[in-house]
Amino acid sequence: xxxxxxxxxxxxxxxxxxxxxxxxxxxxxxxxxxxxxxxxxxxxxxxxxxxxxxxxxxxxxxxxxxxxxxxxxxxxxxxxxxxxxxxxxxxxxxxxxxxxxxxxxxxxxxxxxxxxxxxxxxxxxxxxxxxxxxxxxxxxxxxxxxxxxxxxxxxxxxxxxxxxxxxxxxxxxxxxxxxxxxxxxxxxxxxxxxxxxxxxxxxxxxxxxxxxxx
Numbered sequence: 786x787x788x789x790x791x792x793x794x795x796x797x798x799x800x801x802x803x804x805x806x807x808x809x810x811x812x813x814x815x816x817x818x819x820x821x822x823x824x825x826x827x828x829x830x831x832x833x834x835x836x837x838x839x840x841x842x843x844x845x846x847x848x849x850x851x852x853x854x855x856x857x858x859x860x861x862x863x864x865x866x867x868x869x870x871x872x873x874x875x876x877x878x879x880x881x882x883x884x885x886x887x888x889x890x891x892x893x894x895x896x897x898x899x900x901x902x903x904x905x906x907x908x909x910x911x912x913x914x915x916x917x918x919x920x921x922x923x924x925x926x927x928x929x930x931x932x933x934x935x936x937x938x939x940x941x942x943x944x945x946x947x948x949x950x951x952x953x954x955x956x957x958x959x960x961x962x963x964x965x966x967x968x969x970x971x972x973x974x975x976x977x978x979x980x981x982x983x984x985x986x987x988x989x990x991x992x993x994x995x996x997x998x999x
Contacts, residue, residue, distance in 0.1 A: 787812065788819045789857040796861035799868040800850065806840045812854075832958055834933070835944045841937055848872075849940050851933040856978060859932075863976035867934040870970045878939035879962055880970040881908075882930035884977065891928060892919070898929040898957060900971055908969040911957050929959075929971075930978050939967070 787805070794803055805816040808828040816823035830836045837851045848871050850864060863882055870880035883900050891897040895913040902908055910916060911929055919926070935943070949964030951957075962969050 786857045787815055787854055788821075790852070790854055790859055791816070791819070791821050793857070793859045793861060794852050794864060797864040797868070798861070799865045799872070802844075802846065804840055804844075805854065806836050807854075808836070832944075834940070834958060837935075838940050838944060841935075841940050844937075847937055849935050849937055851935070853931060856932075858977075860974070860976040863930070863932060863974045866972045866974055867932055870972050871934050871936060874970065876968070877907075877970045878936050878967050880934040880972060881959065882932050882974045882976065883927040883971050884930055884974055886926040886928050892926050898931075900927050900929045902927075902971050906970055906972065908959075908963060908971050910963070911955065911959055913955055913957070927973070930974060930976060932978075933959075 791803060791805065794800065803822065805812070805821050805823040806826050807813055807816070807823065808826050808830070810825075813823045813825055824840050826836045826839045830839070833851060833853070837849060841849045848868060850868055852859060852864065867880050867882055871877055883902070886892055886897075886899075892899070892915045898911055898913060899916050900908055900911050901916050915926065917924060917926075943961070946961050946965045948961060951964055952960040959969065
């Protein structure tokens with residue numbers, strides 16, 4: 786699975802370098818076995834963002850994209866869309882993605898994070914609750930896709946930002962940026978995130994590949 790994520794990400798046009806960051810020796814060895822550059826990080830990081838920041842601190846790239854290692858169907862175009870949001874606006878410190886919700890059941894599912902934006906495409910709020918309030922059946926709802934692009938300086942400072950009451954209540958790390966007055970540009974995508982968090986998820990995703998992938 787990790788190799789497939791790596792190979793899909795390698796197809797993104799705007800990435801100049803790919804590094805697999807982990808604190809697990811097994812993942813490190815697996816990454817090296819198929820030729821990927823891998824870095825061992827400290828085991829005490831509280832989030833993936835902190836792990837990425839550790840690696841970014843020794844790199845010179847102006848922008849960093851955080852790609853989850855459990856997304857074997859990651860769309861290279863979605864990666865480019867997040868990266869381009871930073872390239873198109875020098876004042877945006879952080880960017881992420883959203884997709885229009887098509888399954889009504891996801892609107893009330895607290896495991897599906899919803900997002901609302903202003904007219905310029907900047908996040909107003911992320912929530913596990915249904916937002917906006919569904920007064921009319923035609924209201925559009927968008928779910929957050931957990932792929933992030935950061936300016937290097939902002940990423941390195943992110944873990945030091947105060948954790949606010951909204952982040953604590955929702956348990957959503959991206960709210961830290963909003964609570965501290967930073968913009969988060971949100972780009973709409975058609976990419977449907979298929980994270981592999983359990984054996985059942987792996988079985989479902991495996992069905993989409995040729996037998997040699999299983």
